[in-house]
Amino acid sequence: MDPKYKNLTTAEAAESLSRLAGQPYDLTASGALTETDRIERYICETGPFRMLYATQRVDDDVLNALQALADQCALTAQFKEMRSGAVMNRIQGFESEERQVLHTATRDVFGDTAAAPAESARARDELTKLKEFLTDLENGKITNAEGESFTTLVNVGIGGSDLGPRSIYEALKPFGISGRSVHFIANVDPDDAADVLSRVDLSRTLINIVSKSGTTLETLTNERLVIEQLRAAGIDPAKHCLAVTGEGSPMDDPDKYLRSFYMFDYIGGRYSSTSMVGSVMLGFYLGYDQLLEFLKGANEVDQAAETIPDIRSNLPLLLALIGVWNHNYLERSTVAVLPYSQALHRFPAHLQQCDMESNGKSIHRDGSQVKIKTGPIVWGEPGTNGQHAFYQLLHQGTEIVPVEFIGFIKNQRNLDLIVEDTTSQQKLFANLLAQSIAMAVGRLHENPNKKFEGNRPSSLLLADKLTPHTMGALLAIYEAKIVYQGFLWDINSFDQEGVQLGKVLATRILKLIKGMGVEDNELENRFLKVAGNGSSSRIAR
Numbered sequence: 001m002d003p004k005y006k007n008l009t010t011a012e013a014a015e016s017l018s019r020l021a022g023q024p025y026d027l028t029a030s031g032a033l034t035e036t037d038r039i040e041r042y043i044c045e046t047g048p049f050r051m052l053y054a055t056q057r058v059d060d061d062v063l064n065a066l067q068a069l070a071d072q073c074a075l076t077a078q079f080k081e082m083r084s085g086a087v088m089n090r091i092q093g094f095e096s097e098e099r100q101v102l103h104t105a106t107r108d109v110f111g112d113t114a115a116a117p118a119e120s121a122r123a124r125d126e127l128t129k130l131k132e133f134l135t136d137l138e139n140g141k142i143t144n145a146e147g148e149s150f151t152t153l154v155n156v157g158i159g160g161s162d163l164g165p166r167s168i169y170e171a172l173k174p175f176g177i178s179g180r181s182v183h184f185i186a187n188v189d190p191d192d193a194a195d196v197l198s199r200v201d202l203s204r205t206l207i208n209i210v211s212k213s214g215t216t217l218e219t220l221t222n223e224r225l226v227i228e229q230l231r232a233a234g235i236d237p238a239k240h241c242l243a244v245t246g247e248g249s250p251m252d253d254p255d256k257y258l259r260s261f262y263m264f265d266y267i268g269g270r271y272s273s274t275s276m277v278g279s280v281m282l283g284f285y286l287g288y289d290q291l292l293e294f295l296k297g298a299n300e301v302d303q304a305a306e307t308i309p310d311i312r313s314n315l316p317l318l319l320a321l322i323g324v325w326n327h328n329y330l331e332r333s334t335v336a337v338l339p340y341s342q343a344l345h346r347f348p349a350h351l352q353q354c355d356m357e358s359n360g361k362s363i364h365r366d367g368s369q370v371k372i373k374t375g376p377i378v379w380g381e382p383g384t385n386g387q388h389a390f391y392q393l394l395h396q397g398t399e400i401v402p403v404e405f406i407g408f409i410k411n412q413r414n415l416d417l418i419v420e421d422t423t424s425q426q427k428l429f430a431n432l433l434a435q436s437i438a439m440a441v442g443r444l445h446e447n448p449n450k451k452f453e454g455n456r457p458s459s460l461l462l463a464d465k466l467t468p469h470t471m472g473a474l475l476a477i478y479e480a481k482i483v484y485q486g487f488l489w490d491i492n493s494f495d496q497e498g499v500q501l502g503k504v505l506a507t508r509i510l511k512l513i514k515g516m517g518v519e520d521n522e523l524e525n526r527f528l529k530v531a532g533n534g535s536s537s538r539i540a541r
Contacts, residue, residue, distance in 0.1 A: 160269025297472025
């Protein structure tokens with residue numbers, strides 16, 4: 001393990017937490033939530049968000065032990081080291097990527113106090129390029145062959161080049177420039193691309209190809225498919241296609257792309273939404289000024305995450321520590337993120353990748369095997385739809401699932417209606433509060449079918465309204481939470497070797513489909529024949 005910092009297996013506070021976990025706070029006890037000022041005290045604020053966590057199974061003793069854990073593991077110091085440009089993406093003594101982790105530099109572009117000045121300057125340069133491009137679109141300097149403006153952007157990418165940007169676009173639809181829209185192609189399934197292309201006017205569409213390496217097979221396949229459709233429509237792809245890629249990659253080619261914007265090797269895909277990966281798309285849709293508001297929201301949280309060691313005043317840090325309390329000490333293997341906002345309907349999918357790809361690891365940073373649980377299973381859907389789907393298990397199932405609710409006081413679109421003396425937004429907010437309370441306190445009943453055990457922990461993350469600024473803050477809260485937890489488990493949250501093996505085997509199978517022999521391929525060949533109902537040629541073109 002990294003001898004420089006303590007972690008969950010070496011910090012002295014871990015023993016205290018193990019002892020306290022033997023008798024966690026009973027939320028169902030008489031007056032547990034009402035006889036003290038617990039509800040008023042158990043609030044943490046950072047940026048535009050405040051978190052209500054009185055419905056977690058923690059008390060002051062647990063919070064003090066979690067504070068000691070954070071201090072002993074130097075969590076904010078490690079976060080500062082990451083933001084300042086230390087090489088964090090590594091496994092000591094073994095071959096690894098050996099990279100900095102500087103997604104925060106992409107929004108550390110305000111003022112003259114950047115944590116990593118050189119990298120933040122590069123981010124500013126890319127923003128300047130983007131601003132110039134957006135200005136040229138706005139003033140008609142860049143148009144299609146007929147002199148018409150571009151109204152649509154199709155984003156072609158996969159994984160971190162799709163999930164984060166897509167979830168943010170969906171969240172901020174009401175703030176878009178009138179007449180503009182964005183569509184996404186990710187799946188290598190050709191039906192995905194066909195569906196999107198059938199719904200757009202290609203003559204007025206920009207195609208944004210996103211791949212850091214310029215070699216991602218799914219993205220290159222979809223790019224080729226889109227380009228063929230453009231050519232079939234008599235459109236020059238070089239005048240409609242944009243590239244977001246690494247400088248010097250095969251996609252960094254001005255002969256093939258109208259503009260190229262750079263992402264850098266110290267920005268992991270799942271952390272790249274505030275880089276050009278998300279900014280080109282968001283800049284096109286929201287405009288440059290609203291894009292900056294999004295980045296400012298993220299930067300505000302980053303600053304707090306680095307500089308505030310008090311867990312009661314650092315929301316992402318407290319969220320991370322409570323998550324570890326639930327996962328490692330109360331032995332809850334999963335966490336549900338449930339936004340009471342339809343606009344965030346794709347945000348849990350982004351968090352699935354960001355969290356599970358980051359912290360789904362089983363070796364420490366020195367290559368030794370972990371002996372504790374690391375990343376939990378993350379999932380979620382919007383409320384109130386989920387209440388009519390999986391909440392039955394949350395309330396009465398044998399698997400206790402900690403919940404992170406997300407809600408807003410106001411709706412986005414200012415369209416609401418009073419029915420039976422309350423508005424739709426008031427009904428939504430009432431349901432949000434009710435679910436958290438019900439899971440915590442449960443209900444006694446003589447009919448066992450109507451009995452609720454309670455003691456099912458949750459937190460409420462609340463803001464006034466979902467805007468570009470609050471969306472940036474929310475994104476950064478969860479990115480910081482994931483990073484902090486990786487530090488606690490002493491794992492490398494910034495590589496994704498688990499993604500690679502399937503790609504290697506898929507390449508071997510593709511060679512078999514093309515009739516090319518592969519050495520030691522008996523296993524793949526037999527699977528292919530069975531899947532093809534006796535002949536691999538059945539799935540060959």
